[in-house]
Amino acid sequence: MLKDITVIGVPMDLGQMRRGVDMGPSAIRYAGIVERLENLDYRVEDFGDIEIARPEKQSIENEGNLKNLNGVIDASEKLSETVSDVITNKKFPLVLGGDHSIAIGTLAGVSKHYENLGVIWYDAHGDLNTADTSPSGNIHGMPLAVSIGIGHEKLTRISDYTPKIKPENIVIIGARSLDEGERELIKEKGIKVYTMHEVDRLGMTKVMEETIEYLSHTDGVHLSLDLDGLDPHDAPGVGTPVLGGISYRESHLAMEMLAEAEIITSAEFVEVNPILDEKNKTATVAVALMGSLFGEKLL
Incomplete structure (x- = not known):
């Protein structure tokens, strides 16, 4: 991995309707991410937070079953430009969320620098909904669909190109809550x-070995880690918890194996909601996993 890291906060809660996730970047910083990475001999620049426009509650738009569409578009364009500049300057972009709709902007900024970008989507959900298939209209359930070019044109065309990634370059790990439209899209693509089921049956070691091999043809790999991919016992401070998730130890193993493989070229950690958390436990877990991803070892 690059020894220069730029931390970018995205205090976004517009992709869903549960307040508090906009404080995620602050919670992760409070849990010591910058110090953790500096202790691993990385040079860390904290860019600060992307400015998020906040519509008045009574004027929140809902265009075609897409809540806060214009706000998400604005934030995604800003984030895309920032992430792209970081990569141009040969630094590793580490994005802190914020709800998972921020991945629209992150991937838009990352993918333009790669011919064949791979993506590891570590999440309880597929995030492959569209306006037609989403039960809620929350855009944080759509970023992966948007990034493969499916969805509202204003979202798929962030940074004026589409698609950002190819379906065959995606690996979703930890899924246990998929809507019908998502299941159909997964099979179709x-x-x-x-x-x-596969994580339990194969074990995390085999899952990660296969994932690393599956993405070996790509020229870069982005990690998008939603803290609700972990079991709520280990990461309670998330907006859409789903029982029966990946354990804390399994997640460390996954990050450690990615560090050893040296394939991750950008990353984001999302959906930390301090209001729903227990003494900043989830942000602390996020920081610990980042430590493992960036090569931290016990011995």
């Missing part, structure tokens, strides 16, 4: 998914 042949997206690689390790549900919790």
Whole structure:
């Protein structure tokens, strides 16, 4: 991995309707991410937070079953430009969320620098909904669909190009809550998914070995880690917890194996909600996992 890291906060809660996740970047910083990375001999620049426009509650738009569409578009364009500048300057972009809709902007900024970007989507959900299939209209359930070019044109065309990634370059790990439309899209596009059934049956070591091999043809790999991919016992401070998730120790193993493989070229950690948390436990977990991802070892 690059020894220069730029931390970018995205205090976004517009992709869903549960307040508090906008404080995620602050919670992660409070849990010591900058110090953790500096102790691993990385040079860390904290860019601060992307400015998020906040519509008045009574004027929140809902265009075609897409809540806060214009706000998400604005934030995604800003984030895309910032992430792209970081990569141009040969630094590793580490994005802190914020709800998972921020991945629209992150991937838009990352993918333009790669011919064949791979993506590891570590999440309880597929995030492959569209306005037509989403039960809620919350855009944080749509970023992966948007990034493969499916969805509202204003979202798929962030940074004026689409698609950002190819379905065959995606691996979803930890899925255990998929809507019907998402299941159909996964089958139609042949997206690689390790549900919790596969994680339990194969074990995390095998899942990660296969994932690393599956993405070996790509020229960069982005990690998008939603803290609700972990079991709520280990990461309670998330907006959409789903029982039966990946354990804390399994997640460390996954990050450690990615560090050893040296394939991750950008990353984001999302959906930390301090209001729903227990003494900043989830942000602390996020920082510990980042430590492992960036090569931290016990011995």
